[in-house]
Amino acid sequence: MRVLVSMGRGGTGKTCFIAMMADYFIRKGETPLLIVDMDPDQSLGEMIGIDLEKEGKKTIAELIEETFIQKGGTTIGIAPSERIEERIWRDGMYEGTNFDFISIGTKWVEGCYCMPDAALKNALSHLIRQYRYVIVDAPGGLEHLNRRVTAKVDAIFDILGPSSKSFAHIDRAIRVTKESGIIYNHLFTVGGYLFADEMADRIRDVAGTRFLGTIAADPLVASSALAGSSLLGMDPYLPGPASVTAIMEEAGF
Numbered sequence: 001m002r003v004l005v006s007m008g009r010g011g012t013g014k015t016c017f018i019a020m021m022a023d024y025f026i027r028k029g030e031t032p033l034l035i036v037d038m039d040p041d042q043s044l045g046e047m048i049g050i051d052l053e054k055e056g057k058k059t060i061a062e063l064i065e066e067t068f069i070q071k072g073g074t075t076i077g078i079a080p081s082e083r084i085e086e087r088i089w090r091d092g093m094y095e096g097t098n099f100d101f102i103s104i105g106t107k108w109v110e111g112c113y114c115m116p117d118a119a120l121k122n123a124l125s126h127l128i129r130q131y132r133y134v135i136v137d138a139p140g141g142l143e144h145l146n147r148r149v150t151a152k153v154d155a156i157f158d159i160l161g162p163s164s165k166s167f168a169h170i171d172r173a174i175r176v177t178k179e180s181g182i183i184y185n186h187l188f189t190v191g192g193y194l195f196a197d198e199m200a201d202r203i204r205d206v207a208g209t210r211f212l213g214t215i216a217a218d219p220l221v222a223s224s225a226l227a228g229s230s231l232l233g234m235d236p237y238l239p240g241p242a243s244v245t246a247i248m249e250e251a252g253f
């Protein structure tokens with residue numbers, strides 16, 4: 001089971017990329033997948049065609065709030081993250097044929113993700129189903145991809161925006177992963193759909209990373225994202241999905 005994580009500044013196309021990555025694995029039959037939405041935006045559900053609320057499922061933050069705040073739950077002696085674990089499986093996990101899906105949800109206490117992170121980590125360490133890949137859509141800030149959630153990551157995909165801040169972002173990404181003690185096998189850089197190809201040569205030189213290519217700007221991806229419709233099952237020969245296929249193959253998946 002390999003954990004793959006997206007990273008990058010807001011609006012670079014991370015969530016669309018994650019959805020197309022999921023579609024890539026589904027097309028190849030490399031399933032089941034566990035798709036994890038860690039972005040408070042919670043736009044990933046729409047992009048993979050899952051409305052958690054309609055499915056009767058709740059985000060981890062909602063479950064934590066219900067369990068520990070509204071009910072004042074104070075089960076003495078058991079770590080909150082352990083108490084919540086069972087509820088995450090039962091009430092938080094969407095289960096599908098090709099993939100399961102959970103969302104961490106919005107922050108439950110202003111400025112602190114600690115509790116959902118811990119609950120998520122605990123739940124992830126007791127996975128019931130054997131997944132081929134765990135795919136995580138991490139927030140732009142990337143602070144939340146830390147040891148509290150998962151210590152071992154196979155590949156990080158840093159999605160680069162058009163500005164030179166992307167370079168600073170890579171340096172920061174390397175620093176943050178070191179500081180947080182995350183162990184990863186690969187730190188890949190990927191040009192976002194707005195990435196300027198002239199920047200590719202500079203990106204290639206960043207030590208400790210490998211540039212995989214650029215996500216194609218695709219009008220159907222843009223209109224689907226706008227309409228809130230699923231990116232799964234798109235024609236794989238369209239520019240967006242085809243570019244993601246090339247990127248994933250370059251990465252060796």
Ligand SMILES: Nc1ncnc2c1ncn2[C@@H]1O[C@H](COP(=O)(O)OP(=O)(O)O)[C@@H](O)[C@H]1O
Nearest residue numbers: 010011012013014015016193217218221222225
């Ligand atoms: N490959 C693409 N082609 C065209 N537009 C895209 C593409 N990827 C993302 N977009 C546009 O960018 C917006 C933000 O994408 P999103 O994946 O949500 O970014 P992030 O998760 O990095 O904040 C989308 O709503 C869509 O309009």
Ligand SMILES: [Mg+2]
Nearest residue numbers: 014015039041
């Ligand atoms: Mg996003």
